[in-house]
Amino acid sequence: MPKKTVLIVYSGGLDTSVCIPMMREDYGFDHVVTVTVDVGLPAGELKQAEEKAKLLGTEHYSIDAREEFVTDYIFPAIKANGDYQGYPISTSIARPLIAMKAVEVAKKLNVDAFCHGCTGKGNDQFRFEFVMRTFMPDTPIIAPMREHTMTRTWEIEYAQKKGIPIGQSINKIWSIDENLWGRSIEGGLLEEPNYAPPEEIFTWTKSWKNAKSTPTEVTIEFANGVPVAIDGVKMSPLDLILKAHEIAGDNGVGRVDIMEDRMIGLKVRENYECPAARIIIPAHKALEDLVCTTEERAFKVLVDQKWGELAYEGLWFDPFKDDLEAFINQIQPRVTGAVTLRLFKGSCQVIGRASKYALYNEDLASFDSKTFDQSEAVGIVKTHGMQARMYRTVKDK
Amino acid sequence: MPKKTVLIVYSGGLDTSVCIPMMREDYGFDHVVTVTVDVGLPAGELKQAEEKAKLLGTEHYSIDAREEFVTDYIFPAIKANGDYQGYPISTSIARPLIAMKAVEVAKKLNVDAFCHGCTGKGNDQFRFEFVMRTFMPDTPIIAPMREHTMTRTWEIEYAQKKGIPIGQSINKIWSIDENLWGRSIEGGLLEEPNYAPPEEIFTWTKSWKNAKSTPTEVTIEFANGVPVAIDGVKMSPLDLILKAHEIAGDNGVGRVDIMEDRMIGLKVRENYECPAARIIIPAHKALEDLVCTTEERAFKVLVDQKWGELAYEGLWFDPFKDDLEAFINQIQPRVTGAVTLRLFKGSCQVIGRASKYALYNEDLASFDSKTFDQSEAVGIVKTHGMQARMYRTVKDK
């Protein structure tokens, strides 16, 4: 009789660790595979996951997807000024990549089922399962936390019984997700819309007290819509993102505090920390504002909004996303140049932008000055709002 | 033979002062009427305009439209999160009111023509003339600066010849427009997209050095979409706007630096100073985010964008604006509550929001918890992106 195998998308945390014995004992799998994908895990967590997996006797795979995450997920997000309701979609865009890597292992090992640790109220179940179902439509997906609605207390007890190291899980107040594009912090009072988040939840951005005491001017250089250098220093994509986090964070820039409408319809207050996004995206947008026509600027707002919705919903492989990206990518070759920002104590202000594709330059300022006589504006002004004026003449009939 | 009368929309500045003798000598008017509308003029300017008008012998009218500007122009802008390309449309929305007051005088005096001081490259000619043509379609409009493309030097010489006091006009580097909703500063190198604006152009917002040295938490209370109190103190609309300027400005909040596409198609770099707008509008938006559904939030972005375009173009009496405002106003009764901001050294962060119309509250967080079982999410997740998944199965045929 063939051994039945399940693949767990494994973070090393309490939820997914609990899944390991459960898959064996309650779901009847003979063989458990765990896959941990590094898209920017906090220091030590990858190793910790590996050790736990070893202890719990799974066939474990650690996958370093950090560079792929930057070039194939973060960079498209930058081109789209990636945002959903004020949130720079950091967790959202990592989920499809993690699922994709899990699918790659699953295909190679020919597993019989997927397992993930998401609950039934959040967004991640949608993001993971969309990718799994897209690329392995016939493989069942098990979500024990959704099926059984377990409490944290129950999980800790269960873990202790099964010999799962629980570390600081017992004292954990905040539920944190961290990757190269940002941190999300949830739990406790943070959901309450009118509760000012305590300083302690922030680790990447300095407080107003500790932030640098003089402004930092930073110049980000873009080529074809993506950042390639900071302050004149060319960097690899990964290094550039890390450097951007550091500069922004040192100046207290990157805290996000919003009301977010989740996919199932719940409105929740969310706190994020996205220093790099909060300087790169305003810079990218400022450059677009320099090189795009009025109509392009106005319409790209709609395109970006739709892109942000799809990315938030984890629909990374939706054809509509391809369509939107075709629009977006048509513009990006022009999004080449440099933007200077002034960062200080939490504020970020664009103070300069330059591009050889600018629809402004000293010559263009006098564009048409040879042929455009100011008096020729008369006709333009006279016809301005003509139908609105007609309307006034007929409206009181 | 009847005396011919012209009405000059009069700021008291060089351009419109030059128009006075010109109307008599070059355009053949017997009688010159000047109208100065106060929508938040810098201290002393109204009086100065009156004195100049007296000196130059016009029939002068000073009109205090400050309260009307706040309630009938700034407040609708707040409801629409009034913005065009990052600019809180401060000058834009004052022009229709100024023109409207000029029309009222013009109708009473039965004048034969209007005169204004706008050039042929800017936006203000559109805003003034749209209102004049809407309400007095048969009255000609004269724009000497547009007709003759005069230089500043020529104007100063002409003014001296005609005995017009020119004050500091000779040394003026910046061209400034100031009203209750903001200041715009133009001239010199400021148009250059990559030139960091010098500190001296800002007078309402403190520099990072001089701004308050500890954060300010401010709570703005809204009723029906408009601000009614700050930090618990109810204020008249006018007082509230002035107070908001003070609080924001003291914390260095309110500087706007953008690439703006003008109506005739020129892209220019613009600098504005709009402290009140930069705290009231984020607060208003944060409250909308709390009380609106997901779909309402996404669509209001489009409605606000269109409203901003119309307001920027001075189409204050366009029926399309009425339509958009009907949509906007349908939502506003719910935009009632309080938002807390943390201001510091140029940064403005929403840190709390509350409303009795919130689609979140402790009870609602558990909304449907009686009936919604997490396991019921399975069906939702399974159908998520179904067509996108179908697409993948057929796309490589």
Next chain:
Amino acid sequence: MPKKTVLIVYSGGLDTSVCIPMMREDYGFDHVVTVTVDVGLPAGELKQAEEKAKLLGTEHYSIDAREEFVTDYIFPAIKANGDYQGYPISTSIARPLIAMKAVEVAKKLNVDAFCHGCTGKGNDQFRFEFVMRTFMPDTPIIAPMREHTMTRTWEIEYAQKKGIPIGQSINKIWSIDENLWGRSIEGGLLEEPNYAPPEEIFTWTKSWKNAKSTPTEVTIEFANGVPVAIDGVKMSPLDLILKAHEIAGDNGVGRVDIMEDRMIGLKVRENYECPAARIIIPAHKALEDLVCTTEERAFKVLVDQKWGELAYEGLWFDPFKDDLEAFINQIQPRVTGAVTLRLFKGSCQVIGRASKYALYNEDLASFDSKTFDQSEAVGIVKTHGMQARMYRTVKDK
């Protein structure tokens, strides 16, 4: 011990009849209430439902909601040019009213549960339940067809066993829903996108052979966005809709054949017969085109599209729908006038339109001719596409 009562939304058809004994025997209700709402049932069906209910011993309510359906549901749809993907949303907009009437009875009788006959693949379950949950959030809803996925054969056998008259159910090929705004016909091969629907499914629209042999010119008069007279004869709302069906149907106008994306994500081919909608809505739109500005026309397309989506989804009481209707209703007072159509053998062509609010009339054609000199167009033409031209000068750098 109190008697437990269930209210069945009752059409008199097989599905909902089967629910009656099932509610008693399988779900343990002591008392069954049936509610049949007439929003334009085929002749005889209301009576038939009443007789069946009597036979099966329920407490039955027949509610004539036809006038309310026309004025409060069809009329708003006309104002919004009500459409979803080419479908004039006839069934969609009837469901909320039917549910609403059921809720009214349910509140009066204080029932313990709702029951409806929808399956789990279609749209109607969403439309019914949204209204029930909105107005009676704590009352459970039972959908036996969804829970048990019964086959038609099983239902017929069960019905025979329980003494439910099954009429022609046995021979029924098509599944038909009919109300005052249209008929939908499903079943058999009709779902196949490439199968030309047979003539027999159409009963309101004549075939090309039987349609009138000469064109019919019909003039529909509107006031405030709704039709008030046909060919000069004022009619009640209900009579007008019936007359419109007759005129359009006699000329073979009103067949709709589209690919429709259902709410759960299935794409299906649908056939509808909506004669009145297919002449009234084009006429309404033609009148809007006459009285609205260019921008209003373009933006109302988006507003109408969103309205159509909400109406299709049965979200009749969504605040977003109120917002969109505020926009729509702002325009409608101008949508007053008359439109003439030429109908013939399936075609419908607008051939004339008139309104006192037209932004065209003989005088307005010469609008501005006093002041607008053709030569003044030069400036407008010269600045046309200025940024696009700038783009060409920089793009190959």
Next chain:
Amino acid sequence: MPKKTVLIVYSGGLDTSVCIPMMREDYGFDHVVTVTVDVGLPAGELKQAEEKAKLLGTEHYSIDAREEFVTDYIFPAIKANGDYQGYPISTSIARPLIAMKAVEVAKKLNVDAFCHGCTGKGNDQFRFEFVMRTFMPDTPIIAPMREHTMTRTWEIEYAQKKGIPIGQSINKIWSIDENLWGRSIEGGLLEEPNYAPPEEIFTWTKSWKNAKSTPTEVTIEFANGVPVAIDGVKMSPLDLILKAHEIAGDNGVGRVDIMEDRMIGLKVRENYECPAARIIIPAHKALEDLVCTTEERAFKVLVDQKWGELAYEGLWFDPFKDDLEAFINQIQPRVTGAVTLRLFKGSCQVIGRASKYALYNEDLASFDSKTFDQSEAVGIVKTHGMQARMYRTVKDK
């Protein structure tokens, strides 16, 4: 002294013929070049233009651009379901090509100026001049009809004096523009919105009396978004368009009667005859409806609307148009398949569609049926409109 040369965009009609002597006598050109571009001129008109040019002694160029017009202008319009306010933009998209061909000649001959025959009220001046200014920004453009506002009578007298053959110009009632994509007919009473157009203005579409007496079923096959075969017969692009005109016209399909908002703001009633467009575009759209996701369908409406506006305005080389086409073209490879239409006496009804990229087929109808249990719909239905229901609970606070 070098000879000064002007290039006239020459139709052979009265207006542009009058320009020839005028350029010599009133504008001082030594040398007149005429260029006639055939994008589907009525039979004989090209030859007639050549003869007139010879008679009037110009250096004449006749350019056959018909194939280029179909593949590079009509085909992109089909992909975008090319439409502006109901008008299939036939004249609009020909103008840029005509201007482009004129520019090519102008560059080769190094001419000193362009001349065209457009007036100052219409759209064509914008379309011609945008292309000329884009590609030869320093070459002046002369528009005598706009400068002088000549009457028809004056032109005829002038032509007679100068020996220009005037043909039937004297008796011409209608002003007609004709190309491969459609005819536009203007003049006389046709502008009046409530005047039913007389049968005589139509030459490509048969009247209801003369149209074929039985329905025609026609199948149009598409590959990559463009038509490639009719009724199974592959054809060249040009032949296919001509065949489509014939089939549609024989069935009286293709008349367009709309209120159109011109670029300068005038609203006018327009009559067009576009038989091919009126069957190809509905077929193209029906195929898109079969292969696109719900979201793609909804958003493409916006993209197509914007594309139609740009095309109408003659902004054929605007970067925004490139962006929109990138979106559109991303979808087109899937728009491959066949659509069957039933044409009869002016009506056109889609009755079947098939594509290997359909998001529907017999297999997909049962898509997920292995995994999707109807009872799983419960969760989807329960969360439907959740925020709207929350809103109802808080709105009356």
